Amino acid sequence: MAAPDRRRTSRRCLCSALALLLCASVAVAEEHHYKKGDLVPLIANKIGPYANPSETYQFYLLPFCQPQEGKRYVIEDLGEVLEGDRLVSTPYEIKFREDVADAELCTKELTVQELQNLRGAIDEDYYFQMFLDDDLPIWGFVGKVEHSHTHGLKDGIQGETHTYLFTHFHFDIGFNNDQVIEVNVSTVSADPTKTVDITAGDSKQVRFSYSVRWAEVGTAFDDRMDRYTRYSFLPQHLEIHWFSIINSCVTVLLLTGFLATILLRVLKNDFVKFTRDADHEAGEDPDESGWKYLHGDVFRFPSDINLFSAMIGVGTQWLVIVLAVFALSLMDMFYPYNRGAMLSACVVLYALTAGIAGYVAGVWYKKMGGRQWVQNVLLTSGLFCAPLAGVFSLLNTVAWIQGSTQALPFGTIVIIILIWVVVTFPLTVLGGIWGKNSDATYNAPCRTTKFPREVPPLQWYRGTPAQMLMAGFLPFSAIYIELYYIFASIWGHKVYTIYSILFIVFVLLVIVTAFITVALTYFQLAVEDxxxxxxxxLCGGSTALFVAAYCVFYYHFRSDMSGFMQACFFFGYNAVACYAFFLMLGTVGWWASHLFVFRIFQAVKVE
Incomplete structure (x- = not known):
C-alpha cells in the first residue's frame, strides 16, 4: 500500500472510531441506485487457504489482472482493518443490466516464480473474496487439483496430478428495479479454453476473462442479506439446532432444580436446628458445628484485596459489554457480512464501559479498607488490557513476518493506543475516583472477630482444584452445543445470525453458574471453611477451563486448520477470550455467593 493510502486509511479509521465513541452515527447499509449502464463497483478483499481463516493475504499477492490505471486501495473502517480486510479496486467493468459474453481482463506472461506461487496456492485450496455493490460477498477458488488414474502393465494403478488455474469467472447478478440484490460467481472449468493446466512449464501465457448475466428477482433490497443466513443454517439444520438447545436446557434445568430442592431442604433443616440450639437453657452445651458458627469469620475480607476488587470490576465490565452486544444483536445491528461491525462495537463498548470497572473496583476496594488507590486504578486498567496487548504484539509480529493482512498497519495501532489513552484509561480513573469518594461501607450482618478461626482438615475433593472442576462442568454442559456453531463462525466460513438462541443460552449459563457456585459455597461453609x-x-470462572479444553479439541478434531500462524492466532485469541470469560463468570459466581451468604446470616440469630 502506498504511503498516501495508509494515511487516508488511518484518518478514516480515526474518524470512524471517534464517530462511534461520540455515538454520532450508526452504520447503516447504503441503498445504491443505478441506471442502466452505470458501473457497479466490484472490489477485491483478500486471499488465503480455505482451512485457515486467519491466514489471509492481499489479493494481488498472486498474479491477477490489475486495473490499467493501477490498483487503488479502498478506505476501510476500524472493524474492517481489525478483521484483516484490505479492499482494493479490480479491472472488472460490470455495468448495471448489461450482459457480457466474454470480456478480456488481460493477457499475462506468467513467469516461473508466478506459476510456482499459483501452484502452491491451488494446492492449499486458496480462495478469494470480493464485494459487489459495497457489501455483497463473492467467493471463489483460484484453481483446482485433479487426480487421474491410469492402469500400468506392471505397477497396476498409477496416478497423475494436474493443477488447473481458473482464468474465467462468470457472474450471475440479480436486480430489482434499480438496485443490485444478489450475485453468484462460477468457473467455467469444463471449457478447456477457460482453464489452464499449470502443472509444469517454464512460463505460460494466460488469458484472463469474465462474463456477466443479469436477471430480475423479486427480493427487496432490505432482504438481500437473508440468503446468506439461510445458507448458513438450512431449515433442517436449524430445527436440529433448536432441538439440541432445548434438550440441553431441559437437562441442565432439571439438574439445577434437583440440586436447588436439596439445598433448600438442607437449609430449612439448618434453620430449625439453629433455632433449637438458640432456645437451649444456659446450662446445656449445644453441638456448635455448622455454617452458623462461622459468623465471626465468614465476612472476613479475602487476601490481596487490590487484585480481588480489580477482578470484580473488570468482570462486571465484561458482563455489561456482553449484554450490550446482545442488545445490538437482537436489534439486527449485525447483519451478515457488514465487515467488522461487531469488532468495532466491542472496541467502542470496552472503551466506554471502562468507568464501570473503575467504579466497581473502587467501591469494593474502599469497602474492604484499601488505601493504595493508585495501584488499584492501575491494576484495574491493565488487568485485561495488559495480557491482550502482550498476545496482540506476539501475533501481530507473526502476521507481519508472514506478510499477512492480519498484521495491523502502524496507523491503526496508534489509533487503538490513542483510544486507550484518551478514553479507556481516563474513564477508569474517573470511575475509581467516584468509587473512592462514594459513601459505600460494608455493613455485614455479623461482627468479624479479631483472629481467624482455624479451618479443619478437609478431604481432597473439597479442595479448590476439585471444586473448580465440579463447578465448571454443569455450566459448560449448557453451552457446549452452541460453542460449535460459534467456533464455526469465528474460525470458519459460517455466518452466525441466530442471536436469540445464543442469548437464551447465555441467560441459562449465568443462572447455572450462579446456582452451582452458591451450592458449592454452602457445602464449603457447612464443613466450617x-x-x-x-x-x-474461581469456581464461577472455572467454566473457562472447559472452554479452553474445547478449543484444543476443536482445533485437532473438528477443523482442518494447520500451520504455525493459524495455530498462534487460534490459541492466542482464544486464550484472551477464555480469560475474559473467566473474569465475567467469576464475577457472576461471586456476586451470587455473596448475596447468598449475606441472606442466610441475616436470617439466623447470632449472639
Missing amino acids: HRWWWRSF
Missing part, C-alpha cells in the same frame, strides 16, 4: 471469597470467584 470460611475462605469462600476467592473460592466462589
Whole structure:
C-alpha cells in the first residue's frame, strides 16, 4: 500500500472510531441506485487457504489482472482493518443490466516464480473474496487439483496430478428495479479454453476473462442479506439446532432444580436446628458445628484485596459489554457480512464501559479498607488490557513476518493506543475516583472477630482444584452445543445470525453458574471453611477451563486448520477470550455467593 493510502486509511479509521465513541452515527447499509449502464463497483478483499481463516493475504499477492490505471486501495473502517480486510479496486467493468459474453481482463506472461506461487496456492485450496455493490460477498477458488488414474502393465494403478488455474469467472447478478440484490460467481472449468493446466512449464501465457448475466428477482433490497443466513443454517439444520438447545436446557434445568430442592431442604433443616440450639437453657452445651458458627469469620475480607476488587470490576465490565452486544444483536445491528461491525462495537463498548470497572473496583476496594488507590486504578486498567496487548504484539509480529493482512498497519495501532489513552484509561480513573469518594461501607450482618478461626482438615475433593472442576462442568454442559456453531463462525466460513438462541443460552449459563457456585459455597461453609471469597470467584470462572479444553479439541478434531500462524492466532485469541470469560463468570459466581451468604446470616440469630 502506498504511503498516501495508509494515511487516508488511518484518518478514516480515526474518524470512524471517534464517530462511534461520540455515538454520532450508526452504520447503516447504503441503498445504491443505478441506471442502466452505470458501473457497479466490484472490489477485491483478500486471499488465503480455505482451512485457515486467519491466514489471509492481499489479493494481488498472486498474479491477477490489475486495473490499467493501477490498483487503488479502498478506505476501510476500524472493524474492517481489525478483521484483516484490505479492499482494493479490480479491472472488472460490470455495468448495471448489461450482459457480457466474454470480456478480456488481460493477457499475462506468467513467469516461473508466478506459476510456482499459483501452484502452491491451488494446492492449499486458496480462495478469494470480493464485494459487489459495497457489501455483497463473492467467493471463489483460484484453481483446482485433479487426480487421474491410469492402469500400468506392471505397477497396476498409477496416478497423475494436474493443477488447473481458473482464468474465467462468470457472474450471475440479480436486480430489482434499480438496485443490485444478489450475485453468484462460477468457473467455467469444463471449457478447456477457460482453464489452464499449470502443472509444469517454464512460463505460460494466460488469458484472463469474465462474463456477466443479469436477471430480475423479486427480493427487496432490505432482504438481500437473508440468503446468506439461510445458507448458513438450512431449515433442517436449524430445527436440529433448536432441538439440541432445548434438550440441553431441559437437562441442565432439571439438574439445577434437583440440586436447588436439596439445598433448600438442607437449609430449612439448618434453620430449625439453629433455632433449637438458640432456645437451649444456659446450662446445656449445644453441638456448635455448622455454617452458623462461622459468623465471626465468614465476612472476613479475602487476601490481596487490590487484585480481588480489580477482578470484580473488570468482570462486571465484561458482563455489561456482553449484554450490550446482545442488545445490538437482537436489534439486527449485525447483519451478515457488514465487515467488522461487531469488532468495532466491542472496541467502542470496552472503551466506554471502562468507568464501570473503575467504579466497581473502587467501591469494593474502599469497602474492604484499601488505601493504595493508585495501584488499584492501575491494576484495574491493565488487568485485561495488559495480557491482550502482550498476545496482540506476539501475533501481530507473526502476521507481519508472514506478510499477512492480519498484521495491523502502524496507523491503526496508534489509533487503538490513542483510544486507550484518551478514553479507556481516563474513564477508569474517573470511575475509581467516584468509587473512592462514594459513601459505600460494608455493613455485614455479623461482627468479624479479631483472629481467624482455624479451618479443619478437609478431604481432597473439597479442595479448590476439585471444586473448580465440579463447578465448571454443569455450566459448560449448557453451552457446549452452541460453542460449535460459534467456533464455526469465528474460525470458519459460517455466518452466525441466530442471536436469540445464543442469548437464551447465555441467560441459562449465568443462572447455572450462579446456582452451582452458591451450592458449592454452602457445602464449603457447612464443613466450617470460611475462605469462600476467592473460592466462589474461581469456581464461577472455572467454566473457562472447559472452554479452553474445547478449543484444543476443536482445533485437532473438528477443523482442518494447520500451520504455525493459524495455530498462534487460534490459541492466542482464544486464550484472551477464555480469560475474559473467566473474569465475567467469576464475577457472576461471586456476586451470587455473596448475596447468598449475606441472606442466610441475616436470617439466623447470632449472639
